[in-house]
Amino acid sequence: MSEKEIIERLKKIVEPYVQRSEGLENFQEKTDFLNDLEINSANLVDVVLDVEDEFDIEIDNDSMEGMLTVGDAKSIIQDKIKAE
Amino acid sequence: MIGNDIIDLRLSLSEKKSENQRFMAKVFTDEEKGFIRASDDPETILWLLWSMKEAAYKAHQRNYGLPRTLNPQSFSCTVNPFENMGKVYTGSKNYNVEFEVNSDYIYSQTSTQSTFHRIYSKVKPTKDQILEEICASLDLECPVFRLEKDSKGIPSLIGPNPKKKLPLSLSHHGNFTAFAIPLINS
Numbered sequence: 001m002s003e004k005e006i007i008e009r010l011k012k013i014v015e016p017y018v019q020r021s022e023g024l025e026n027f028q029e030k031t032d033f034l035n036d037l038e039i040n041s042a043n044l045v046d047v048v049l050d051v052e053d054e055f056d057i058e059i060d061n062d063s064m065e066g067m068l069t070v071g072d073a074k075s076i077i078q079d080k081i082k083a084e
Numbered sequence: 085m086i087g088n089d090i091i092d093l094r095l096s097l098s099e100k101k102s103e104n105q106r107f108m109a110k111v112f113t114d115e116e117k118g119f120i121r122a123s124d125d126p127e128t129i130l131w132l133l134w135s136m137k138e139a140a141y142k143a144h145q146r147n148y149g150l151p152r153t154l155n156p157q158s159f160s161c162t163v164n165p166f167e168n169m170g171k172v173y174t175g176s177k178n179y180n181v182e183f184e185v186n187s188d189y190i191y192s193q194t195s196t197q198s199t200f201h202r203i204y205s206k207v208k209p210t211k212d213q214i215l216e217e218i219c220a221s222l223d224l225e226c227p228v229f230r231l232e233k234d235s236k237g238i239p240s241l242i243g244p245n246p247k248k249k250l251p252l253s254l255s256h257h258g259n260f261t262a263f264a265i266p267l268i269n270s
Contacts, residue, residue, distance in 0.1 A: 019208075034152070035237065040257060042096070042134060044154055049106050064110065065155040 001081065006055075006074050013050045017043040029071030047073075057081060086251050086266055087143030087179070089135040090203060091190040092258025093128070102126040111137075111156045119163070132183060132190050133161045139192040140172035140179040142253055146238050189260050193253075201264035209261050214254065218263055241265065 011027045018024055019038035023031060033039045039047065048064050051057070051073060057080035059067070067073050101107050108117055108130070116133055123129040137159040144150065144159075161181075163170040172179045172194070183192040191203055202221050206213065211231055218241065219226035232249075233239045240249035252265040 041138065041154060041156075042101075045107060045110055045156070048110065048154075052106075061110070061155055061157055065153045065158075067154060068152055 003074060003078075006077055007070060009054055010051070010070060010073055010077075013054055014039065014047055017047060027070065029069065029074060031070040033068060033070075033073075051077065055081065057084065085143045085147050086193075086195045086197075086199060086253045086264055087139040087141065087146065088191070088193040088201065088253040088255050088262055088264040089138035089142070090255040090257050090260045090262040091131045091135050092260050093131065093187065093189055095258040096131050097127050100127065102130050113157060113160045116161060128185065128190070129163075132163070132185060132192070135190050135192040136161045136163075136170055136172050136181045136183065138255075139181055139194050139253075140174065142238075143179055143194045144174055144177065145236065146251060146253075149236070152237055189257075191262055193264050195264065195266055197266040199264050199266050201262065203260060203262040205259055206256075206261045207259055209256065214261065214263065217261075218252070218265065222265065 011024065014033065014037060015024065017039045023036040031037065033044055033047065034041065048059050048067060052059055055077050057077065059076060059080065063076045067076055102120060112120065112133065120126045120130045120133065137156050140159050159172050159174045161170055161172050168183055170181050170183065172181055179194045181192050181194045183190065189203065193199065193201055200222065204217065215229065215231050216226055219229060228244050230242050231239060232242050239252055239254050241252050242249055250265065250268065252263055255262045
């Protein structure tokens with residue numbers, strides 16, 4: 001799966017939780033889920049669950065801990081897919 | 085050392101999270117899950133525990149200058165419902181948390197000093213509006229003060245002397261905004 005495809009799929013996943021829609025206009029690796037998209041932290045757990053479903057992977061708590069930006073999420077997804 | 089958290093129950097209760105086993109497993113310890121299940125109102129109690137974890141996390145992060153993380157399970161709660169108080173443990177540290185639960189919101193706060201806090205109704209407040217509310221509540225001259233977040237997202241109130249940063253904790257959810265600020269002379 002290409003990086004571009006991962007990021008496109010991620011964007012669809014986070015959309016329903018975004019409080020600051022301007023943040024979606026420039027959705028890229030640097031985009032911060034809390035600061036740029038204003039996703040609240042409980043919904044960030046929902047994002048993690050949706051990512052697990054979408055990519056058929058399991059994200060343990062150690063990985064979840066560092067999932068704060070689109071780039072973080074992309075790297076975690078890539079690593080988990082590789083490990084499958 | 086200060087940390088607070090507000091939950092708008094109108095938004096959170098409708099999510100029916102206590103029925104979502106995968107969410108519960110990511111957020112709560114086995115003991116906490118047992119406590120939530122055994123309660124009369126699991127949906128409210130789970131958000132109470134969540135808000136206690138958030139308040140303690142903010143105080144802990146500030147205390148040790150830690151980077152932001154998302155690991156709610158590493159903060160575990162015990163609750164004394166009769167005193168509206170609880171304790172949150174993380175690693176070898178623990179935080180006493182006071183809380184308030186009513187039909188509209190849950191508010192949790194931890195602080196080692198006497199603290200002023202205010203909860204008010206405001207949808208999507210701007211930074212300036214929050215600052216105005218703080219200044220009005222504490223009788224400060226607004227133009228002299230400003231709110232600043234450091235690179236880790238930890239907020240402070242900065243006054244006439246820019247070297248003097250006053251710690252404060254902010255929380256916003258749905259219809260509610262809350263701030264907590266340790267009293268300067270305490």
